[in-house]
Each structure stands twice: as structure tokens, then as C-alpha cells.
Amino acid sequence: xxxxxxxxxxxxxxxxxxxxxxxxxxxxxxxxxxxxxxxxxxxxxxxxxxxxxxxxxxxxxxxxxxxxxxxxxxxxxxxxxxxxxxxxxxxxxxxxxxxxxxxxxxxxxxxxxxxxxxxxxxxxxxxxxxxxxxxxxxxxxxxxxxxxxxxxxxxxxxxxxxxxxxxxxxxxxxxxxxxxxxxxxxxxxxxxxxxxxxxxxxxxxxxxxxxxxxxxxxxxxxxxxxxxxxxxxxxxxxxxxxxxxxxxxxxxxxxxxxxxxxxxxxxxxxxxxxxxxxxxxxx
Numbered sequence: 010x011x012x013x014x015x016x017x018x019x020x021x022x023x024x025x026x027x028x029x030x031x032x033x034x035x036x037x038x039x040x041x042x043x044x045x046x047x048x049x050x051x052x053x054x055x056x057x058x059x060x061x062x063x064x065x066x067x068x069x070x071x072x073x074x075x076x077x078x079x080x081x082x083x084x085x086x087x088x089x090x091x092x093x094x095x096x097x098x099x100x101x102x103x104x105x106x107x108x109x110x111x112x113x114x115x116x117x118x119x120x121x122x123x124x125x126x127x128x129x130x131x132x133x134x135x136x137x138x139x140x141x142x143x144x145x146x147x148x149x150x151x152x153x154x155x156x157x158x159x160x161x162x163x164x165x166x167x168x169x170x171x172x173x174x175x176x177x178x179x180x181x182x183x184x185x186x187x188x189x190x191x192x193x194x195x196x197x198x199x200x201x202x203x204x205x206x207x208x209x210x211x212x213x214x215x216x217x218x219x220x221x222x223x224x225x226x227x228x229x230x231x232x233x234x235x236x237x238x239x240x241x242x243x244x245x246x247x248x249x250x251x252x253x254x255x256x257x258x259x260x261x262x263x264x265x266x267x268x269x270x271x272x273x274x275x276x277x278x279x280x281x282x283x284x285x286x287x288x289x290x291x292x
Contacts, residue, residue, distance in 0.1 A: 019034040019035045019036065020034075020035050021033065021034060021035070022034070022035050022037070022086045022087065022088050023088060023089070024042060024086050024087070024088070024089065024090040024091070024092065025090070025091045025092065026039070026042055026043060026046055026048060026092045026093075026094060027046075027048060027092070027093060027094055027095065029046055031045050031046050033045055033086055035086075036085060037085070037086050038061075038081065038082060038083060038084060038085060038086065039070055039079070039081040039082075039084050039085075039086060039090075039092055040052070040055070040068060040081040040082045041086075042086055042092075043070075043081060043094060048094055050068050050070070050081050050094060051067045051068060051103065051121075051125045051128075052065070052067065052068045052082055053065040053067055053121060053122060053125075053160060053162055053214050054082075054160075054162035054163060054164060054214075055068065055082040056164060056212055056269075057269060058172070058173070058212075058269050058275050058276055059164060059167045059168065059172050059173075059212065060167060060171075060172055061080070061082045061083035062162075062163045062167065063080045063082065063083050064161065064162060064163055065106070065160065065162055066080060066102070066106050067103050067106050067107065067125060068080055068081040068082045069081065069099060069102050069103065070084075070092050070093065070094045070099055071092070071093040071094075071096045071098055071099050072084075072090060072091065072092055072093075073090075073091040073092075073093070074091075078098065078099065078102055081094070100129060103125070103129050104129040104130060104131050107122065107125055107126045107129055107131035107133070108126075108131045108132060108133045108135070108136055109133075109136065110122065110133070110160055111126055111131060111133025112133040112134070112136035112137065112138055112140070113138065113139060113140045113141055113186075114140070114141055114157065114158060114159065114160050114215070115142070115155075115157045115158045116158070116215060117158075117216075118158060118215060118216030118219075118227075119158065119160075119214060119215035119216060121214055122160070122214070122215065139186055140157070141156065141157055141159065141186070141189075142157045143156055143157050145157075145224075146198070147221075148197060148198050148199055149198060149199060149205065150221060151205050151207065151220070151221055151280070151284045152205075152207060152210055152218060152219060152220050152221055152224075153218075153219055153221055153224045154190075154198070154217065154218055155216070155217050155218075155219065156189060156190065156217055157217075158215045158216050158217040159189070159190060159215065159217040160214070160215055160217075161181060161188055161189075161190070162214060162215075163181065164209075164212040164213060164214065165179060165190060165209035165210075165212060165213055165218060166179055166180055166181060166190065167212075168208045168209050168211070168212045168277075169203075169208065169209055173208050173275075173277050174204070174206055174208050174277070176202050176203065176204055176206075177193075177202065178192060178193070178198075178201045178202040178203040178204075179191065179192055179201075179203075179209070180193070182195065204279075204280060205280045205284070206277070206278060206279050206280055206283065207220070207278065207280070207283040207284060208276070208277045208278065208283075210283075211266060211267070211276050211277070211278075211283075212276070220264050220283075220284070222262075222263050222264060223263060223264050226258075226263060232258075232263075233258065236258050236259065237256050237257060237258045237263065238256075238257045238258075239254050239255070239256055239257075240254070240255040240257055241253070241254055241255075241268075242255060244278070244281070244282040246279075246281040246282060246285065247281075249273060250273055251267060251271075251273055251274045251278055251279075251282050252267055252268055252271045252273065252274055253265055253266075253267060253278070253282060254266045254267060254268060255286070261290065262286045262289055262290070265278070265282065265283050265284070265286055266283075267282070267283075
């Protein structure tokens with residue numbers, strides 16, 4: 010007789026969010042509970058496929074009895090917890106974070122940040138101050154790095170590290186306004202451990218990391234997402250079966266992504282899957 014080990018079922022935790030009672034499984038976050046209720050909570054550094062690092066702070070919520078606001082993306086639910094996601098204190102905090110970001114970083118290609126800024130009435134121009142403006146880094150044929158758009162969300166670092174690629178080609182170096190995404194020993198990207206999988210591009214929320222094809226179209230003023238069709242297919246390069254989403258504009262593949270909810274890829278691809286589509290355009 011074969012014995013099968015069965016884990017004990019997780020118990021449900023009941024809490025109240027914005028006056029509504031909700032039950033979620035033990036170990037869930039406040040963000041999970043908010044989503045269960047259909048409450049929209051802004052996030053910039055969070056992704057379903059990455060470990061929460063709590064750095065953007067736009068998802069903070071107010072918990073009754075707590076001294077400080079808590080990040081909804083990582084704070085675990087507790088029985089009887091009473092949460093407010095839209096209190097004056099929460100809105101003020103979120104607005105200030107968005108203003109600080111907008112005053113120092115170029116958010117022109119960050120649609121979520123722009124939408125949140127409008128929703129919370131952020132006015133970054135009132136702060137002025139130093140910015141992280143710098144030249145675009147173009148040192149390979151596959152993608153460009155524009156760190157004047159980087160909000161230091163750590164998502165690229167997580168994707169390059171333990172969460173996905175395990176290449177560890179990049180990390181955050183420096184502190185304060187000197188903090189920046191850097192390769193090991195700050196060597197040029199082509200001399201680093203980077204394998205050009207582009208998984209960092211896939212998770213970047215601001216366009217700081219961008220495929221060269223998209224960058225060149227934007228530079229020429231021809232990038233138009235309203236004219237783009239998305240075609241799902243399977244990568245032809247090997248037998249793994251990675252799902253691809255081809256972004257096609259004017260009969261040209263301008264970008265390749267992969268769905269986050271696909272069991273094989275979880276949004277990740279290799280260099281061939283993400284960038285090896287140029288042969289399609291050869292005549």
C-alpha cells in the first residue's frame with residue numbers, strides 16, 4: 010500500500026476592507042484580499058510573478074491600530090484586521106510618492122504611473138529639485154537602457170536574479186540620488202553576465218528598459234499601440250513550447266512578449282524567443 014502525504018488545508022482568515030468583509034486563505038496579502046473584493050490598489054514595484062520588495066510604496070493602506078501605513082503587496086492578512094484603502098492619509102501618502110517620482114524621473118513611457126498620478130491629483134512640478142536625467146545607454150543591438158526613466162522598483166533585479174533567470178547580472182548600487190541599477194563591478198553591459206534574455210524588459214513598468222525595435226519606432230514617431238495587433242503563437246526555436254505574443258504593426262513584428270499566466274514561461278523567454286524574430290522580415 011502506498012501512503013500519500015496530504016498537507017492540511019489552509020484555514021480562512023476573515024478581515025474587513027473599506028467596510029466590506031472578506032475571507033481569504035491564510036498567507037494571503039492585503040493586496041490579494043483587495044483583489045478578491047474588486048478594490049483597485051495601485052502598484053508599481055509589484056508583479057504576480059515576482060517576490061514583493063516593498064520599494065515603491067504606492068500600494069500602502071491604513072490598518073486600524075497600526076502606527077504606520079502598510080504595503081498591501083506584502084503585508085499578510087490577520088484575523089479581524091480592519092483596512093482602509095482610500096482614507097485621506099492613504100491618498101496623501103500615495104500622492105506624495107507619485108509627486109516625488111514624477112519630479113525626478115521621466116514618466117513619459119510609464120502609463121500606469123501616469124494614470125495613478127492623474128487619479129491622485131499628483132503635481133510633481135511643485136517639488137522641482139534634482140532629477141536622474143542622463144543619456145540613453147545603447148551598447149547592444151537588442152535593447153536600450155534609459156535610466157532617466159528608472160524608478161528603482163527592483164523588478165529587473167528580481168527577474169535577473171532568484172525569481173527567474175538566476176543570472177545576477179544586475180543589482181542596485183549606491184544610495185539616495187546615487188542609487189542606480191548597475192552590473193557587477195559596474196562593467197559595461199556587454200562585459201557583464203547578461204545573457205540578453207530580456208526578462209528585465211518584460212517586467213519594467215516605466216520603459217527604462219526597452220527593445221531596440223520599440224525604441225527606434227518611438228524615436229521616429231511611428232510607435233502606435235492603437236494600430237498593433239497581438240498574435241499568440243509558439244516559439245519555433247526548441248521543443249520547450251514557450252508561448253509568444255507577437256506585437257504586429259503595419260505587417261511588422263515590433264515586439265515579442267510572453268503571457269505571465271503561461272505554465273511554461275511565466276512571462277519569461279530566452280534571447281531567441283524574445284529577440285530572434287528578425288528573420289521573418291527577410292526578403
